[in-house]
Amino acid sequence: MSNSEHRYKCRDCGMDFIFCKAEQDYFNTKKLKNPPQRCHNCRVLRRAELSDEQSHHxxxxxxxxxYSLTYVPFKPNGQKPIYCVECYYSRKLELCV
Ligand SMILES: [Zn+2]
Ligand SMILES: [Zn+2]
Structure with missing residues (x-):
């Protein structure tokens, strides 16, 4: 177990989720100091709820x-496979495995 990986419990759905190195880097670039309190799915749903954008999909x-259920904030065009955030990051950056 590397210390670059942290597990948190989602405050909305209570599921454990990994706040992986790739996401930590992303948070750093956004200058977000606190770790996320929600899993990826709940964050996407919550962002959509808070968003005024009519176009938000x-x-x-x-x-x-x-094969786990995941939510994405866009309409997939069907051209490429969609991965959940853990698979996406581990495939793309191979930092979260
Ligand atoms: Zn959640
Ligand atoms: Zn997956």
């Missing part, structure tokens, strides 16, 4: 790798 999809 949330799609519920099944991850092409682990």
């Amino acid at each position: 949330i799609s519920a999809l099944v991850c092409a790798s682990c």
Whole structure:
């Protein structure tokens, strides 16, 4: 277990989620200091709820790798497989495995 990986409990759905190195880097670039309090799915849903944008689109999809349900803040064009955030980051950056 590397110390670059942290597990948190989502305050909305109570599920454990990984706040992985790639996401930590992303948070750092956004100058966000606190770790997320919600899992990826709840964050996407919450952002959509808070958003005024009429165009905001949330799609519920099944991850092409682990088959867990994931939400994405866009409408997939069907051209490429959609991964949940853990699979996405681990495939893309191979930092979260
Ligand atoms: Zn959650
Ligand atoms: Zn997955």
